[in-house]
Each structure stands twice: as structure tokens, then as C-alpha cells.
Amino acid sequence: MNETPGDLKFLASHEWIKLGDDNVVMVGISDHAQEQLGDVVFIELPGIGDEVISGDEVAVIESVKAASEVYSPFTGEVVEVNDSLEQNPELVNTSPYEDGWFFKLKVSDENLENINSFMNAENYLSRLDNNS
Amino acid sequence: MNKTDLFQEHINLGAKMVDFGGWNMPINYGSQINEHKTVRSNVGIFDVSHMSIFDLNGSEQLEFLRNLLPNDVAKIRSPNRALYSPLLDESGGIMDDLIVYNLGSHFRIISNCATSSQNHNWFKKHSEGYDVEITFRKDLSIIAVQGPNSLNILKRIGMENLDDLIDFDLKILNSTMVAKTGYTGEEGFEIVVKNSEVQSLWKKLIKAEASPIGLGARDTLRLEAGLNLYGTDMDTSNHPFESNLAWTIDMNDHARNFIGKSSLVRINKESSKELVGIILKEKGILRSNQIITHEGGSGIVLSGTFSPSFGFSIAFARLDKGHNASGKVEIRNKEFNVEIVSLPFIRKGRIMI
Numbered sequence: 001m002n003e004t005p006g007d008l009k010f011l012a013s014h015e016w017i018k019l020g021d022d023n024v025v026m027v028g029i030s031d032h033a034q035e036q037l038g039d040v041v042f043i044e045l046p047g048i049g050d051e052v053i054s055g056d057e058v059a060v061i062e063s064v065k066a067a068s069e070v071y072s073p074f075t076g077e078v079v080e081v082n083d084s085l086e087q088n089p090e091l092v093n094t095s096p097y098e099d100g101w102f103f104k105l106k107v108s109d110e111n112l113e114n115i116n117s118f119m120n121a122e123n124y125l126s127r128l129d130n131n132s
Numbered sequence: 133m134n135k136t137d138l139f140q141e142h143i144n145l146g147a148k149m150v151d152f153g154g155w156n157m158p159i160n161y162g163s164q165i166n167e168h169k170t171v172r173s174n175v176g177i178f179d180v181s182h183m184s185i186f187d188l189n190g191s192e193q194l195e196f197l198r199n200l201l202p203n204d205v206a207k208i209r210s211p212n213r214a215l216y217s218p219l220l221d222e223s224g225g226i227m228d229d230l231i232v233y234n235l236g237s238h239f240r241i242i243s244n245c246a247t248s249s250q251n252h253n254w255f256k257k258h259s260e261g262y263d264v265e266i267t268f269r270k271d272l273s274i275i276a277v278q279g280p281n282s283l284n285i286l287k288r289i290g291m292e293n294l295d296d297l298i299d300f301d302l303k304i305l306n307s308t309m310v311a312k313t314g315y316t317g318e319e320g321f322e323i324v325v326k327n328s329e330v331q332s333l334w335k336k337l338i339k340a341e342a343s344p345i346g347l348g349a350r351d352t353l354r355l356e357a358g359l360n361l362y363g364t365d366m367d368t369s370n371h372p373f374e375s376n377l378a379w380t381i382d383m384n385d386h387a388r389n390f391i392g393k394s395s396l397v398r399i400n401k402e403s404s405k406e407l408v409g410i411i412l413k414e415k416g417i418l419r420s421n422q423i424i425t426h427e428g429g430s431g432i433v434l435s436g437t438f439s440p441s442f443g444f445s446i447a448f449a450r451l452d453k454g455h456n457a458s459g460k461v462e463i464r465n466k467e468f469n470v471e472i473v474s475l476p477f478i479r480k481g482r483i484m485i
Contacts, residue, residue, distance in 0.1 A: 035148070038348060039165045041438040042415050044464075060464065062417040064164045064348060064438055067464075093163075 002031040005097050009115060010124035016097065017073050020104075023112055025074060028101040029061070029092065032128055037063035040092040045081040046103055052078060054114065059102050061092065074114055076107035136181035137273050137327045141334050145344050152347055153246035155182040160346035167349035168440040171316055172481065175279035176345035177337050180315075184248035185269040185324065186241040186255060193239045196262040197232060200255070202372065202390050204382040211236030214300045214311055217380050218372055219243070219251065220392030224399065225368035226375060227254065229360065231313060233302055240309070242274070242324075244362050258391065273330035277342065278320030278353075280481060286310075286321065288340040289333075294321070315350060317357025317479050352437050355446060358409065358476025358484075364420065365407065365434040365448050371399055374450060376407040376475060403453070405431065410447040411471040411485065416463045418447035418470075424461050426472065428454020433461070439477065446477055 008016040014033035018026040034040065044060040052058050052072040059070035081103045085091060092100040119127065133156045142149065147158035158179065160167060170176050188196070197205040203217035211234050219228040228251055230243035243251050248268070255266045277286060286294055294310060297303060302311035307326055314320035325333055338344065351361070358376070360366055366375040373381075373396075381396060410433065412418050418436030429452025436447030451459075451472070459470050473485045 038160060039163055041165075041417065044415075062438065064352065064440075067417060067419065 002096055004031065004121045004125060006121050008097065008121055009118035010121065011071070011073055011118055012127075013071055015070060015073055017115070017118065019112075019115065023107050023109065024079060025076070025105045025107055025112075026101050027070070027073060027103055027105065028096060029070060030124070031096045034093050034096045034100070037061060037068060037092075038065045039063060040089045042089050043085045043092070043102070045085065046078045048078055048081060050078040052076065052105070054111070070102060072105065073118070074105055074107045075111045076105040078103050079106045080104040134182070136179055137330050138179045138181065138334055141331060141338075142179065142344070145338075147344070147346060150347075152182065153244075155245060157182060158344070158346040159348045161344050164346060164348035164352070165440045167343065167345045168352050170343045171279045171318055171345055171349065171353055172441055172478075173280070175277065175281035175285050175342050176349070177334070177342045178276040178278065178345050178347070178350055179273075179334070180276050180322070180350075181273035181330065182245040183274055184243050184245060184251065185272050185274070186243070186252070187267045187269055188239045188241070188264055189267065190262070190264040192262040192264055196259055196264040197239060198388055199262075199390055200258055201232065202382065202392060202396070203380045204385060204388065205232055205239070206385070207382075208232065208234045210234070212302050212304075214302055214313055216300075218366075218375075218377055219254070220372070220390075220396075221368055222392060222395065224371040224392040224395035226362070226366045226370055226372065226377075227251070227368055229362050229366075229377075231311075233309065233311060235302070235304060235309060240324075242322075246363065271327050272324050273327050274322055274324050275330065275333060275337070276314055276316075276320060276322045277337065278314045278316040278345075279318050282318070282320045285337065285340050285342050289336040297321075315357075315359055316353040317359065317476060318353070319480060349440075351435075352440055355435050355437055355448070356439055356441055356476065356478040358479070360407075360448070361435055370450070371396065371404070373399060373401050374405040374407060376448075405450045405452055407434070407448055407450050407475075408455075409473040409475045409477055409485065410436070410449045410459070410461070411442075411473060411477075412445040412447075412461065412468055413471075414468050416461075416466070416468050417445045418461065418463075422461050422463060424449050424451060424459050424470065424472075426451065426455035426459035428452055441478055448475070
């Protein structure tokens with residue numbers, strides 16, 4: 001079980017986001033999500049420079065169990081992807097909130113306002129409790 | 133949901149539990165991939181008590197079974213042997229697959245969990261006219277011990293004298309049945325014990341350092357071993373010839389009739405589809421219902437997964453005949469080259485592809 005960092009925001013579809021400097025947002029999936037997927041065996045990441053729209057399917061996670069999509073939480077541009085997932089997809093299982101991040105998006109001020117609609121860690125965890 | 137008598141043991145071992153055909157079963161105890169590798173390299177234990185056990189009784193068990201099943205139970209007329217067979221309906225469609233055991237005192241059938249009431253009714257219906265009684269044994273549990281070190285671990289817990297068993301042999305030790313069978317393609321045993329004794333046996337095995345293995349790894353192990361999963365790889369819409377099970381149809385005794393025989397003899401085997409292995413070495417995972425195309429036609433992916441032993445994806449597919457060793461699959465609008473191979477992928481630790 002990985003601790004849920006308090007500085008992250010969560011989507012109902014189990015992605016987490018972390019706001020960094022210069023409107024750059026890091027995206028990954030929650031500990032709960034990786035546990036549901038089981039061992040992750042490979043990941044299809046977006047290309048650097050891709051312009052993505054909020055809600056787009058931007059990455060695919062293949063686990064021993066199934067293929068699942070990762071959706072973009074914002075409209076913006078992909079500025080960095082986590083290349084180490086190419087060789088070590090299991091980082092998503094072992095370190096979902098740190099080494100297992102997926103990609104970073106550069107988001108405009110206007111599009112970043114969406115961030116207020118996402119859940120904080122506490123709300124996300126209590127939502128999981130209510131559903132289980 | 134149904135629980136086996138080992139439910140609490142699984143919870144104590146940190147298992148992730150899932151609904152498996154109405155049973156609350158462990159899918160993994162942490163990492164499915166590690167569990168898979170443990171069985172291939174060492175030894176693992178599985179709770180498979182959700183499977184259905186039927187015991188027969190009466191003077192015409194052999195006659196009943198020879199009519200019920202397409203494989204010929206006369207092959208295990210002598211005690212302490214077991215036989216795999218599909219269960220067919222009148223049209224030759226596969227209703228289930230199972231193993232029949234000759235315990236000496238009587239015959240036993242072990243079949244899948246989701247089909248238990250269907251099978252029970254079918255057995256009862258087709259036992260009419262035979263001196264046979266069928267008992268559904270809810271009082272028994274099953275632990276599978278699988279892997280190259282399975283014999284050693286059983287010795288360590290005091291189960292001796294199993295060295296001379298060959299595949300599909302069995303032995304009765306007091307009230308326990310130990311059969312040299314399994315669903316992993318490794319050397320291994322399946323142990324049928326009373327519910328009241330199963331926790332103690334499980335704890336002994338854990339104490340002897342056998343690793344618990346979830347049903348997730350069981351699925352990737354059996355896929356590598358080329359063993360079909362009922363409901364995914366075959367069902368009543370498929371006959372044995374298109375399910376890699378032609379070897380289970382025994383027509384040597386021309387005088388023997390069995391359920392589905394008259395339909396099977398009418399099937400044109402030349403034009404039947406066939407169940408083959410598929411390998412995808414590029415970065416993608418084969419999954420059920422993807423379409424395979426090849427020179428002579430096409431087909432559909434059945435079970436598909438990431439193979440922990442190979443590090444790439446493998447699958448079964450039911451294809452039109454006329455293919456050579458290569459084909460194509462489309463995954464998320466991208467086309468990949470696949471290899472078409474005969475099964476199994478791995479047997480007893482040996483790579484067969």
C-alpha cells in the first residue's frame with residue numbers, strides 16, 4: 001500500500017495530477033488503480049509535442065489483466081513523458097505517485113481553472129471507501 | 133458469494149480477492165508475475181476448492197461413463213488412474229471439460245465451478261437406466277501443488293511414496309486423494325481432502341515454504357501450457373476438433389456409443405477451424421476477440437495475455453485452416469505481425485515454440 005500524497009488532486013477515473021511550476025501538470029494513476037490492474041506489463045505514452053484535449057485517451061496501460069486507458073485531465077501540450085516506463089513498466093505498481101508518473105502537460109491559465117473540479121486526496125479516498 | 137474453507141488463510145496472506153464464477157477467490161497475493169515465475173522455477177500452492185467434485189456409486193459406473201464421455205474411460209479400468217475428457221452435448225458441442233479418476237472403490241469426476249449445477253443435472257439425467265448414483269461432494273476441498281519442486285515439498289510435510297507416480301496416476305492416502313494432475317504444465321499434484329483437514333494441510337505447506345499462488349497466475353500458466361479454459365476457449369458452440377481436443381475423441385471401440393458421437397462423425401474435419409497458438413513479439417498484448425488475419429482466412433483471439441515466462445504476449449486463436457506461420461492482428465488501429473504456432477508454448481519447463 002502506497003501512502004497517498006496530500007498535494008495531489010484526483011479524477012474519478014483514477015488519474016492523479018500534480019501542479020508544478022509554469023503551469024506544468026504531472027499525471028499518473030492512483031495506488032488504487034494500479035492495484036486493480038495488477039502487474040503492469042507495458043505502457044503506450046503520448047508523443048512529446050502532442051496537443052491533447054481534456055478527456056482524450058492519451059495513454060494505454062496493458063496489465064496482466066486488461067488494457068486500460070488514461071485520459072487527459074486538461075487541454076494542453078505534452079511536454080515530457082516518463083521514458084523509464086518503457087523498460088520498467090512495473091514502476092506504476094511499485095511507485096504510482098513518484099517514479100511511476102506518466103506524462104507532463106503544459107496548460108494555459110484558462111484551461112488550468114479546471115483543477116478546482118478535481119478531488120483532493122481525502123475526498124478521493126473516501127469515495128473509494130464508499131464504493132467498496 | 134461462496135467461500136472456500138481457506139478463505140481466511142487467503143486474507144491472512146494478503147490476497148486480493150475477486151468474484152470468480154460466484155466464488156470469492158484469491159487473484160494474487162501481491163504480484164501475479166512473480167507467482168507465475170515461482171511455479172515455473174520452484175513450487176506454488178493453489179486453492180482450487182471452487183471446482184466441482186462428483187463421486188459415483190453403483191455397479192454400472194464404467195458403462196455410464198463410457199456413454200457420458202467421448203474419451204474412453206475403459207482406458208482407466210484399472211484403479212489409480214485419471215483421464216481428461218470434454219463433456220459433449222448431443223450435437224457435439226462442448227459443455228465442459230473434466231477429469232475422471234478411478235479410485236478403486238469408485239469413480240470421481242472433477243469439473244469446473246461455473247458449470248456445477250448444469251453438470252449435476254446432466255449426469256443425473258444420463259444416469260437413468262444405469263445402476264449409478266451421483267453425489268456432489270461439498271465436503272471436499274482441493275489444493276494444487278505445482279512446480280518442479282512439488283514432490284520435495286510434499287515429502288517435507290510427510291507425504292511420502294509419491295515418487296513413482298506418473299502423470300495422471302493417483303494415490304489414496306487415508307481419506308485423501310493425491311493425483312499427479314494439474315493446470316500449469318509443470319510437474320505437480322492435486323490433493324483432494326476433507327474440508328475439515330484443508331486448513332491444516334495448507335498451513336503445513338506454507339510452513340514448508342510453498343508460495344501461495346492466485347488464480348491470475350494459474351491462468352497465465354495454463355495458457356503457456358496450451359491448456360484450454362472452458363467458457364473462453366471453448367463452449368457449446370464449438371466441437372472438439374476446432375478446440376485442439378481431437379485427441380480426446382476415442383472412437384477405437386466401434387461398438388461404443390457416447391453422447392455427441394453421431395454428430396461428431398458428420399463433422400468435416402478438413403474444413404473445420406483449428407485452435408492454435410499466437411505469438412506477438414512487438415509491444416502489444418493479445419486479448420480476447422481481436423481479429424487475426426492470415427493468408428488463408430481469419431479467426432478470433434480466445435485467451436490472450438502477457439506471458440511472464442517469455443516476456444511477450446501469447447494467445448490462443450481459432451483460425452480458418454490454410455495459414456502458414458505468420459499472420460496479422462489489429463490492436464487499437466495499429467497492425468502488428470504475429471506468429472502462428474502449434475501448442476503448447478511450454479511443457480514441463482521446456483520451451484516448445
